[in-house]
Amino acid sequence: MYELCERLFPICRSITGDGVRKTLQMLVEVYGNEINIHEVPTGTKVFDWTVPKEWNIKEAYIENSKGQRVIDFKNNNLHVVGYSLPVDKFVDLQELKSVVYTQPDQPDAIPYVTSYYKECYGFCMSQNQLDKLPEDTYHIVIDSELKEGSLTYGEIIIPGDTEEEVFLSTYICHPSMANNELSGPVVATFLAKWLNLLVKRRYTYRIIFIPETIGAITYLSKNLQYLKEHVIAGFNLSCVGDNRTFSYVESRYGDTLADKAAKNVLSFYYPDYKTYSFLKRGSDERQYNAPGVDLPVCAICRSKYGEYPEYHTSKDNLELISPEGLLGAYEVYQQCILSLENNYSYKINVLCEPQLGKRGLYPTTSQKGTYDAVKVMIDFIAYADGSNDLIDISNIIGVPVNELLTVIEKLEKVDLLTRCD
Amino acid sequence: MYELCERLFPICRSITGDGVRKTLQMLVEVYGNEINIHEVPTGTKVFDWTVPKEWNIKEAYIENSKGQRVIDFKNNNLHVVGYSLPVDKFVDLQELKSVVYTQPDQPDAIPYVTSYYKECYGFCMSQNQLDKLPEDTYHIVIDSELKEGSLTYGEIIIPGDTEEEVFLSTYICHPSMANNELSGPVVATFLAKWLNLLVKRRYTYRIIFIPETIGAITYLSKNLQYLKEHVIAGFNLSCVGDNRTFSYVESRYGDTLADKAAKNVLSFYYPDYKTYSFLKRGSDERQYNAPGVDLPVCAICRSKYGEYPEYHTSKDNLELISPEGLLGAYEVYQQCILSLENNYSYKINVLCEPQLGKRGLYPTTSQKGTYDAVKVMIDFIAYADGSNDLIDISNIIGVPVNELLTVIEKLEKVDLLTRCD
Amino acid sequence: MYELCERLFPICRSITGDGVRKTLQMLVEVYGNEINIHEVPTGTKVFDWTVPKEWNIKEAYIENSKGQRVIDFKNNNLHVVGYSLPVDKFVDLQELKSVVYTQPDQPDAIPYVTSYYKECYGFCMSQNQLDKLPEDTYHIVIDSELKEGSLTYGEIIIPGDTEEEVFLSTYICHPSMANNELSGPVVATFLAKWLNLLVKRRYTYRIIFIPETIGAITYLSKNLQYLKEHVIAGFNLSCVGDNRTFSYVESRYGDTLADKAAKNVLSFYYPDYKTYSFLKRGSDERQYNAPGVDLPVCAICRSKYGEYPEYHTSKDNLELISPEGLLGAYEVYQQCILSLENNYSYKINVLCEPQLGKRGLYPTTSQKGTYDAVKVMIDFIAYADGSNDLIDISNIIGVPVNELLTVIEKLEKVDLLTRCD
Known part of the structure; x- marks a missing residue:
């Protein structure tokens, strides 16, 4: 998974354009x-929004007089404000500063800035670099194109025994940032591989x-009714690459089946x-949980967007994530x-007890102590009364679901257990 | 409001009589x-009670032999036990002591004592003063009258768009005590002025x-059915004058709309x-919440009756309350x-999100941080799903109702919001 | 009660046999x-189980070569593994050790060991004693009999005004252990005496x-339907003799009337x-709360089985329990x-208030303070709204049920209260 991150890292993605297609x-x-x-296509109405023009960029730089x-x-590729119009112009230091964005509270980081819905252009650099620039005449160049085109997205459907669906959503619209x-998308792709097998x-x-955002809204505008009728649980996959912690972001009311599974798995893992x-949401769970959309979607992250210092800067790079970080997230989603x-x-x-x-x-x-050896099985039986589902029982008796699956197998083998479908 | 307190302070009120009328x-x-x-009229049956005789008093004193x-x-006016019968008699120190009440645990305070339903007479003074009285012959005089008359109360009705009612109750039956x-009644009067405008x-x-008590019971005996059908929330206004804290007294089960509004407003204010x-109740919420009465009434106080040392003594005077204290309570009730x-x-x-x-x-x-600026609006939208009322949303997203009113106005202006009546 | 314990202590009980009958x-x-x-009878099918053979024992010993x-x-009588087959044999130290059980973590205690459902024999002794045994030829003798017979149990039914039942269950199957x-059975017998009067x-x-276990299952297999229709609350009486604490073991979901009474009484007592x-269950509440049995049964203990060091060893003897310990449990059950x-x-x-x-x-x-004297009555009245039962009111107002019974009597005397049957 880490290797795939390395290959994808250099590509300049945005909400539209060839970076998305290449990815x-x-x-x-x-x-x-x-x-x-x-x-x-550009211009398509998607609920309250409109699919924007397609943006592509060939090169961009700032050159001094030498x-x-x-x-x-x-x-x-963070050096250019996302969706910048083309420009080719000589400017003095003052005018240069008016089109450069920095992150003053993190002076050595290049911020990630976009302007999707207002046409303009701009550059990003570290505050430290900007502070050192002398008076000079600068040549600012952005060779980009903003034109009628289309918004691109990918979709995998892996059929199961029923048409009820588990929904995984992830995004491909940020340039070189890792977590x-x-x-x-990397963890999602590997989960898809596993599911397929x-x-x-x-x-x-x-x-x-x-x-x-615009992708989620576009997708919902085309599929909402079907999703509402079929999705039983969903997860937004974002920030699942570093190794510092695990985070769980509630759905609108924190009470869906997806929340239940996430909380249960994390409580043991x-x-x-x-x-x-949900007040701390920030990714596409915003759309999936919007009033009237009401999909049962929550999110499990490692370090959550907006909550770690490298977020949305050049410091969110390949050093921040790790094979272990990716694997941990992958395993937690597998268990969910x-x-x-x-x-x-x-x-x-x-x-009575069997x-x-x-x-x-x-x-x-x-003798004292012998009971402990079979306690998990006995406890499982005590709550296998038809009123609890497996996650409920796991929560009540404090034993992970994967351990209970072994118990279930043993009990089914000796005909002591009935699954209520 | 403080000025009005000053004017009302000297009047000798009791549960009946001219003090109430003058007030x-x-x-x-x-x-x-x-x-x-x-x-x-005296003798009117009001549920389990009977309207008592009317009591008025001209003068009262204890004179020594000099x-x-x-x-x-x-x-x-606290020197006389409320509802004292007339007396004019010479007594020695021992007999005097048998008709004098003190508050031994607050030796410099005159206690407030009444005997509405058993005819007797009595005086009140500080323990310190009583302790210093020498053997002597004392002339004790109370020039009062207990006679058939009536119980007096006032009622303001300010009509609104609907017949559903908000109910405010306050009492005028204590002599010179301030908080x-x-x-x-002072805060209630100013709220009425404001509501009227x-x-x-x-x-x-x-x-x-x-x-x-007797007034609340009398009022309920005449209006119970109407109140039960129309009151959606009510508050008992008492002890709303000092500046030390705010207190909230739950209704019988703490779950009425009045409780909800009170808790929400106080949590921000x-x-x-x-x-x-409700076990700490003590004023007319006792009657409004009685079984079978069941009105949705709670109370917001500053320092609550029974919980501050000056309560029911001569120390509950104009120094205890303040313009700021009164104003704070007034504002909280306004916000409710x-x-x-x-x-x-x-x-x-x-x-989806608009x-x-x-x-x-x-x-x-x-860029990082720009989202914060509109977070209140975005959060309001996320929970404007028709299942929450405004106070619910305020509680969920942690933003006061008055701030949300601005958001609502903006959203209604651009036609993004529908009010569900 | 303590005397009865002393008389019962020496009897060798097991899940069947003459010890049970004598008890x-x-x-x-x-x-x-x-x-x-x-x-x-032996061989009777009881749900998933079968009534085992009856076991009786005359004598058993280990003799050295001298x-x-x-x-x-x-x-x-703990020296013999419960349900041991007869044996009469000379063995060397090594073979002896293969049939001796000890409790290594409590080296001076004889453990309590049974093997009801697999035919074998064995002895129990303290680890300390075993460690001191020299190489020798030992004569091991168990004069026991395992034969077709029956499982014995006792049942008291004390009729009341209704056929609704309170169910008390206790066990008589352990040899010389006290708590x-x-x-x-001792506390249960004295409760029966009291109930009968x-x-x-x-x-x-x-x-x-x-x-x-086998007794509870046998009893349920004969009475389940009747019990499900009639038992409104039940308690498993076990470990109610020592004086160190009180314990409460929840029913399967902790929400039955029995739980409610137990928690209420203990919270004051x-x-x-x-x-x-319920995860810490271990006695017959296991059967009474099994899925499909679903009887409202919890347990109140002093030091709970499995939670005190002397449990299931020779140290659980008459010194561990006390008259005060037994009486405390008896009183708590009486109050329940x-x-x-x-x-x-x-x-x-x-x-309104009367x-x-x-x-x-x-x-x-x-005057300040006079209200406190009648506060319990006033509070009771406030919640006597027909929606709460007596235990609810006790919980809400924080006053024990037996104190409220006095209040009820006073209020019924003056015709202020109606009992809702």
Whole structure:
């Protein structure tokens, strides 16, 4: 997964344009199967919004009077404000400063700045670099194009036994940033690979790679009714690459099946995970949870967008993320999916506790302590009363779902358990 | 408001009598409109109670053998037990002590004592003064009258767009005490003045000035059915004059609309406010919340009755209360009323987040931090799903109702919001 | 009660056999009335289980080559593994060790070991004693009999005004142990004596003395339907003899009427009581709360089984329990039963607060502090709105049920209260 991040890192993505297309092609290669690529024309009405013009950029730089490049888009694509109009102009230091953005509270970082819906141009550099610029005549060049075109997104559908769906959404619209961008589509692609290989899937999986906000709105405008009828749980994958913590962002009321699975899995996998209320949302869960949309979508992150210092600057780079960080997130999402796949209610087939001993499931001699060995099974049975689903039982008895799956297998083998579908 | 307290302070009020009438006249002057004055004859049955005889008093004193007045009703009307029968008698020190009440744990304070329902007489003085009295022959005089008469109360009705009512109750039955008595009717009168000037009122306002307990019972016995059908929220105004804290006394189960408004407003206005359960009640919320009465009435106080040392003694005087204390309570009640007036559900008119930028409500350039500026509006929209009323949204997103009213205005202006009536 | 424990202590009980019968005879003597004795034949199917063979034992010992008895069943019946087959054999030290159980973490205690469902034999001794045994030839003898017979249990039914039942279950199947065994049947027997003497009982009382687990399962297999239809609350009596604490073990969801009564009584009687979730269950509440059985049964213990060091060893002896310990448990169960007997809803007969003064129930003179004297009555009235039962009111106003019974009596006497049946 980390390697894929490395390959994707240099590409200049934005909410539209060839960077998105190139990114999707790389994901197709790794996924090894088809990804449906959709192109939505500029000007398409999507709810309250309109698909914007398509933006592409060839090069951009600022040169001083000696012909030295002060900054160059080739070195870091954050140097250009996203959706900048073309420009080719000589300016003095004062005018230069009027079109340069910095992050004064992080003076050595280049900020990430965009202006999607107001046409303008601009450059980004570190505050330190800007402070050192002498009076001079600067040549500012952006060779970009903003034109009628389309918004591009990718969509994978992996069918299951039912048409009920688990929905994974991630975004491909940020230029060279690692945790807040690449970790999301990369983990999503590897989850898709794994899901595709499963011999049996209860649910259908829908995994989309979209530009943030406008992409989610576009996707919803085309699929809302179907999604409302079929999605039983969904997750927004973003910031799943670093190794510092785990975070959980609640859905609008924190009470969906997705929240339930996320909280359950994290409580065992990483008990110190941070919980953020929906007031701390910031990615596409904003759209999925909007009034009237009402999809059961929450988010599990490592260090959450907006909550780590490198966020939306040049410091969110490949050093920030790690193979371990990506893998941890991948495993947590795997466990969420396995929890959902197996989240049935169960009912024990006998009245009173079953005699496990005669089935070889209970120690035959009773002394202090012998009971502990089978406590998980006994506790599972106690709450397998048909009123709790598997995640409920896991929460009540404090045992992870994957451990309970072993118990279920043993009990089903000796015909003591019925799954309530 | 403080001035009005000063004017009302000297009057000797009790649960009946001319002190009540004189007090109501002064309130009419300040209110500037009519207050309906009701007289309920002695002997009228009111639920389990009977309206008592009317009590009036001209003078009262204790004189020593040298003709010096030990205490005089003219100096402080707390010196006489409320509802004392007339007496004119010479007694020795021992007999004197048998009719004098003191507050031994506050030896320099004159306690406030009444005996409404058992005919007797008595005097009150400080423990210190009593301890210094020498053996002597004392002349004890109370020139009072207990006779068939009536119980007097006042009632203001300010009509609104609907017959649904907000109910404010306060009492006028205590002699010279400031926080526990005068602050209540004074703040209520000024709230009535303000309500009367509003150009638009959703609710009808009913504000009553009654003697405590027997007055509330009398009022309920005449109006219960109507009140049960029309009152959506009510407050008992008492002890709203000092500047030490804010207190909130729950209704019987703490779950009425009045409680909801009170808790919401106080949580922003004075987050350190004290909450008292209904077990700590003590004023007319006792009657309004009685089983079968079941009105949605709670109380907001400054220092609550029974919880501050000066309570029911001569120390609860004009020095205890202040213009700031009165104003604070007035403002909190105003905000409760405004919250109730505007407490509709709202629903956003578009699916997904609206594009605020094109309406000038969102920054056009996106960089870290720019989102914060419109966070209140975005959060309001996220919960404007028709299932929450305004106070709910205020509680969820942690923003006071009056700040949300500005947001609502902006959103209604650009047609993004629908009020659900 | 302590005396009865002393008499019962030496008997060698197991889940079947003459020890159980002898124990029941002694309880009949003390109870002074009939106890229904049931015998269920070996081989009877009881849900998922089968009633085992009956076990009786005459003597057992280990003798060294000098004819000295190393251990003797006569000294302590824990020396033999429960349900041991007969044996008479000479063995060397190594073979001896293979049939001896010890409790290594409590080296001076003899553990309590059983093997009901796998035929074998064994001895128990302290680790210390075992460690000192020299190489020798040992004569090991168990003169026991395992044969077709029956499982014995006792049942008391004390009829009340209704067929609704309160269910008490306790067990008689452990050999010489005091807190975990004898305290249970002894306290249950004395509760039965007391219940039998009551002039009026709202509920019918069913008190059973059974072997743990297999007895509960056997009893349920014969009575389940009737119990499900009639039991409104039940308690498992176990470990009610020592004086160190009180413990409460929740029913499966902690929300039955039995839980409600237990929590209420303990909160006043012993506020520092320990709460154990159902995950910490271990006695017959396991069967009563099994899925499909679903009886409203919880447990109140002193030091709970499994939670005190002497548990299931020779140290759980008559020194561990005390008359005070037994009495405390007896009183708590009495109060639970009285709470249930009186747990009606009540409704005050007047609107607004009643005038208690005219009925001699309220001080006639009002001064700071006088209100406190009648606060319990006033608070009771405030919540006597027909929606709360007596235990609810006790919880809300923080006053024990037995104190409220006095208030109810006073209010009923003056016709102010109606009981809602």
